Amino acid sequence: MKPNESLLMFRERAIQFYKMYEKIFIAMAKFITVIYMLIEINSTIGYAPLLTRGYMIGVIACIGAVLPIQYIMIGAMFIITIHLLSFNLFIGLGMGLICLCLYIFYIRLYPRESLVIILTILAFRLNLHYAVPIIAGLFGGFQVVVAILIGILSVFSIQCIEPIVQVALKAEDSLKLCLDSLNIIGTQVVQNPTMLATMSILLVVFCIVFIVKRQMIDYAPYMAIVIGGAMNMLGFVIAILFLNVQVNVLLMVVMSILSVVIASIIQFMSKSLDYSRSETVQFEDEDNFYFVKVVPKIKVQVDCTKIEKIYTGHNKQDAMEIEE
Template structure:
């Protein structure tokens, strides 16, 4: 544990000294993965669905906040949908317009969750997002988690039904049928409603529990959230007849638990064995304070003084040494 704490302190110091470079690097990696995921799922417009274009867009996003990444990613998605079908593009535009008004009205500061949710779905660990959001963000972050979930299921649904949506229809009702198929990815997707409900409740459970005045509140919070997710999604998939996804839920929940432990270690690692309860007063109030120290290990600053260095500049004469040590120079004779 001591080694891990020392590593944590080194990471914190490194981040503090190089924040101006680390943040853009993280945004670049997240943006690049996002654009590659879009290209892999619905890369129908060849002009924008190339790796060099994804790298250039990621570089641009590295200099923008999370909301900038959301806007550019939405434009890329709409371009791909337009190449597939103008009807699907219009449905996608309607979806993004609704998300825009909901997201920027309730959760404009937690855009990272809206991006991470589809990315984590692609990595098969989406269950970590509501838990992490509940641990690190405010309650309103549930909106961005919900928006990211809807975006993923829409893109995934379009990818699954691409052949039906891209056929050059000769029938008079072709356009209508495409709109119906596209809307069905949002309105008639029972799995999306199940996951959306579970994720919303999970985020709120984790947020509420970690705010409680109890020992190990973060551990109880993420454990409760992951347990609720696993049980809720397993039961839901059984009811929907999608039992083949249960194994993925269990494995994903275990991985999410490991991620939650890492988050807790980095951001809320407390030493409850040294808890103190303090009491003091001022003119108007008595204060009862519970103080729990953080688990920290700081490296000692070691300074080496050379008395007989080969170089004259390295030598320390008696007078200078006595001044530094704040002692009488005569004691060194």
């Protein structure tokens, strides 16, 4: 068997195995995501003691494992609001208002895209956020851009919670707390060059991957992945040199390459095409002329090998066992 044939055979078997236990895999992924998300929330703003207990984290994670992804996002916003309400009523109400606006204007309209917000936030913690625009450009539409930008904004907003908490402990009245909080948000979030550069670069990477992937050329998705990874590294190098952005260059390069590898694996597992048999089809009707490129999918028949084993017993009776 040729190496490419064995790889395609492995892909087919992996897909079949996933389809057999799809619900279990999805539930496990949700369970792990919710646990990781709760740990991060509790380590940053764990002001509600009940929500930081281990058994409560387990119960919430079990509930999240069976809920649609948009409700996980809503639950995360609710938990964050409860934590901040436990610390300060004014800060909690402000966060609740922001979460309500986010739900009304985005999550309610694009429930599936709320997954991208969660993945963007978690990917930042793992330094794999470079993979988010590449994967989103391969499989999503332009509405995903808003989710990526919201995720980036959320990551950098979390960093200013600690300074706001320190201000709240010293504030004499609500007006001073409001003004000081807005000042912190303005200086550490809105005017943060690292956040603005990250938003701009990841947006450009998404657009490049989205456009290149849809070109009528062979191996367009893989070309889009490589170009997107290269543009990501180039963009951050330029930002470091000219915009005084604080990014670890070596870590950025390594994680960008790893992101390209991850995106390539996901693309290969989702769709395998035989570009050697691609062809261009032209036809027309009364109103339109059609110019279509056809690339057949690679279909591999998983062999069902039968092995016949013959065992000879001491009583001179033969037993035959057939294993598939």
